[in-house]
Amino acid sequence: MTDPQVALLMLGLFIFIVFLGFPIAFNLMALGIGFGYYAYYDPNRMWRAYNRLDESAGWGESIRLWVEGFFNNRIFDLFVNQTYTVMANDVLTAIPLFLFMGYIVERANIVDRLFNTLNIASKNVPGSMGVAALITCALFATATGIVGAVVTLMGLLALPAMLKARYDKSFASGIICAGGTLGILIPPSIMLIVYAAASGVSIVRLYSAALLPGFTLVGLYLIYVVGRSILQPSVAPRPTAEEVPDVPLGRVMVMIATSFFPLAFLILAVLGSILFGLATPTEAASIGALGGIVLAIGYRAFTWERMRQSVYLTVRTTAMVCWLFVGSYTFSSVFSYLGGEQVISEFVRGLDLTPFQFLLLAQLIIFLLGWPLEWSEIIIIFVPIFLPLLSLFNIDPLFFGILVALNLQTSFLTPPMAMSAYYLKGIAPPEVRLTQIFNGVLPFVLMVFICMTLMYLFPQIVFYLPEAVYGR
Template structure:
């Protein structure tokens, strides 16, 4: 076999092992080292170490010479260097800080107050509780960036209230599932930090570029919720006084001050400090982590148990992301060294695709990968395969990253592997069927495709804020 064929075999073995359920990070590292041993094998280096066996009569020296000869391969140096590179990456330093902010905010008992306040504030709008749930999801998802946590918590808080208010179960479920995924797109998104580390694109430009597409998607969701509530009132009846009471204006202002504004101020402080150049993303993440602690203390929810849980979950998730990077860097380095990357580039260039066709093909592949894989695995493992192809088609990595972030919304919403639906089904009342949840998310999935089309047709949606803040 030629080296490029070995590289393709390496990729094929990886895909098979993933579908068999092997841990992805350790599978990447194992395959990288195994195939790397072959790729970097130097018989001269190994035999120079083995020759000491004939020269040394000492048992210990002979044994160490044998071990040295066996491990005298550059793949082990590469693996150590890649591990050090990942652990010293300044961009990834923001990941544990933003994660800690999200986990501590999740445990600060803010969401129930926020949803109740927004439901009261929007009670005269069509689909008022759906609008309140969607805005709460968007704010909470932005503050946490953790899809499972947002969908689960909102399912516990908002779904029973919406069902009690006679909302259609499918409609209510779709709102919560779609709103809960927004955190991987709207800054400060953990996904965008990971993409920045994988692609070398400035994280501040990514954050600025993702703001308007994120708002466009939220706007499409709101238009759908309000429009369907007007055209089909039975799916979202107006709440009665018992379900959502009207309150005097001063009381409503006080409710907003104690629930909506604290979380909004935290998000604006974090994003504003990044976008206006007052702090690096890592420094802003530290501000957010401290702000989360202050919020939890202000709501009297900062207990040792909750703090310990937040730290544990932060460490566990950060370790998963970092080891994925180590495995991906090792795997991709060996894959490229064997000529796999060049082979793929030649294959794609031979297809004679236009830039639009290339983007459609890339997004289709990412869409399909979203069924069996998590977003972190797609960004760290498979997106770097497309990055070297972008200059060939004149595609900006910033623009490509925003399209990927929009596309990955679908990985949580597309049946039969819609993880948001399974998160919600796990805590929903028994009468809410999984098929109803699937039916509810389909219109929101269509909204994601519309948002992707808008971004492609009007690329200024992505480039406007980066150009305003940082120039062309």
């Protein structure tokens, strides 16, 4: 077999082992080291140690020299260097800090106050409880970026209230599932940090580019919720006085000031300090983590047990992302060295695609990958395969990254592996069936596709803020 054929075999084995359910990070590292041993094999380096063997050497010395000869391969140097590179990456340092901020905020009992306040404030809006749930999801998802936590918490809090208010089960479920995924798109997004590290695109420009698409998607969600509530009132009946009591305007303003503004201020302070160059993402994430602790103390929800849980979950998630990077870097280095990247590039060139066709093909592949894989695996492993091809079609990596972030919303919403639906089903009342949840999320998937179409037709939705603030 030629080296490019070995590279394609390597990629095929990786996909096959993924579907067997083997942990992806270890799969990447094992294949990278295994095929890398073949790729970087140098008989002279290997026999350099063996040649020091002589008849007088004891068993211990002989074994030591044989082991030294076996490990005298550049793949092990590559693996160590890649591990150090990931651990020393300044961009990735922001990940554990933003995660910690999210886990602390999740445990600060803010969401129940926020949902109740927005529910009362929007009582005269069609589908008011759905609107309140969606805005709460969007704000909380932005603060945490942890899809499972947002969907689970809102499912425990908002779903029973919506069902009690006679909301359609599918409609209510779709709102919570779709709203809970917004945190992987709207800054400060963990996903965008990972994409920035994988692509080399400035995280500051990515954050500014994601703002308008994120707000556009939230706006489309709200239009759908309000519009369907007007056209089909039975799915979202107007609340009665017993379900949502009349509260004086002054009291509503106090409730908003104590529930909405503190969390919104924390998010805007963190995001604003990054976008206006007042702090690096790592420095802003540090302030956000401290602000999360202050919020928890202010709401009297801070305990050492919650602190311990937040630290543990942060370390666990960060370790997963970092080892995925180590495995991906090792795998991709060996894959490129064997000529696999060149084979893919020549294959795509031979298809004679237009830029639009390439974008459509790439987004279709990422959409399909979202069924069996999580966003972190797609960004770290598969998106780098597309990145070298962008220059062939004159596509800005910034624009491509925002399209991918939007596309990955669907990975949490589309059957059969709609993780948001499974998160919600795990805590939903027994009468809410999984098929009803699937039916509820599909209209929101259509909203995502509409948003992606708007971005392609009007690319200034992506480029306006980065160009206005930082120039071309």
